[in-house]
Amino acid sequence: MPKSNPAAETRHTRKxxxxxPKAPSPSQQFKGDLDELAVxxxxxxxxxxxxLSQRLExxxxxxxxxxxxxxxxxxxxxxxxxxxxxxxxxLMHVMGDADQAIERTKSRR
Numbered sequence: 001m002p003k004s005n006p007a008a009e010t011r012h013t014r015k016x017x018x019x020x021p022k023a024p025s026p027s028q029q030f031k032g033d034l035d036e037l038a039v040x041x042x043x044x045x046x047x048x049x050x051x052l053s054q055r056l057e058x059x060x061x062x063x064x065x066x067x068x069x070x071x072x073x074x075x076x077x078x079x080x081x082x083x084x085x086x087x088x089x090x091l092m093h094v095m096g097d098a099d100q101a102i103e104r105t106k107s108r109r
Contacts, residue, residue, distance in 0.1 A: 024032065
């Protein structure tokens with residue numbers, strides 16, 4: 001069995017600890033940049049979906065409120081129209097009664 005050399009092992013270990021990491025190759029750097037862009041694009045898409053979802057929900061709520069108000073307004077308008085028809089009918093009867101009363105008064109003279 002060969003004898004181990006502690007000094008050689010220490011130099012080798014020290015050299016390994018002191019060595020600087022190798023700079024990434026241009027292709028590795030390019031891939032890293034592409035990966036970063038993909039992450040940024042995914043985050044932007046998620047943010048856009050969240051904003052769009054919030055705006056769609058707000059628009060839907062506004063539409064539902066407007067739809068409800070329009071239905072209420074239509075119901076109110078129908079009710080007012082019905083009341084106006086009754087008033088016009090009553091007014092026509094009153095005018096007819098007044099005409100008859102005037103005719104009776106003229107015939108008595």
